[in-house]
Amino acid sequence: MTASITLRSMIFLVVALTVSGLSAMAGQWVDGRVAHVRDVDTIEVSNLPVRLNGVDGPELDERGGQAAKRWMQKLILREPVKCWLTGDKTYDRWVGTCYTSSGADIGALAIQAGQARDCPRYSGGKYRQFETQESRRLPQHGYCR
Template identity: 50%
Template sequence: MLKSLTSAAILAIACVLGAPSHALATTLSGKLVHVRDADTIEIATRRGRIAVRLDGVDAPELNERGGQAGKRWMQNVYSNATITCEFNGEKTYDRWVGVCWDKAGVDLGAAVIAAGHARDCPRYSGGRYRKFETPESRKHQQHNYCK
């Protein structure tokens, strides 16, 4: 009996520890430790390192015009900054999708668009970032997944 209870307890613990990663908390804060490109960052949190896809932001890929400049801008402005992200529960590739802001309350998506390094992605943003687009940001070709 004790052996079967021990086995059941071990199985229960393994299930909890091995729970799917979709159990991510809705909101997490951490230090921005890596910029993949202008719409994908990584933050170090108490739960480990989390890759975040900025929800509703359409930035050029690194091999596209403006991609490297957008990455450099994000690094220069936000590297090592404390960032808070609110996740929508979706995941794309290895990245959680969320809206992030800095300690001053500045939305990173709005900031990178206003700086001319990305565009609003209306399919996912519902148009919330359109007002931040500039003539420079509109020069970036919008990806098909945003239309």
């Protein structure tokens, strides 16, 4: 009986720590310099990976992927940014909306520049107004529909 209570307590503790760790980033601002650009929709802010919420960019091995990454590097690499994290996590990345030091939405800028698309499943269509003919030529991933 004691072993089972201890096991239950341990399981509860692990679950509580996991949930509190995930929710600790919910609704939180993170600011710092962009240390690395993985691709057009994933950046690292002070070594914290952030997936741009609602932005569908080409993967590095897809048409336009390398060019989109280079575009993002020119825009924000080593620049200060501020990201609002949703608390969601995908793979090793926190999900958030990031802004330049002047307050411009980085996802909107990428879409407007034809380097990415709106991902309506996650954006709710927030970025549709920024899509261009060029951005609509990029592949849209199934997870965005």
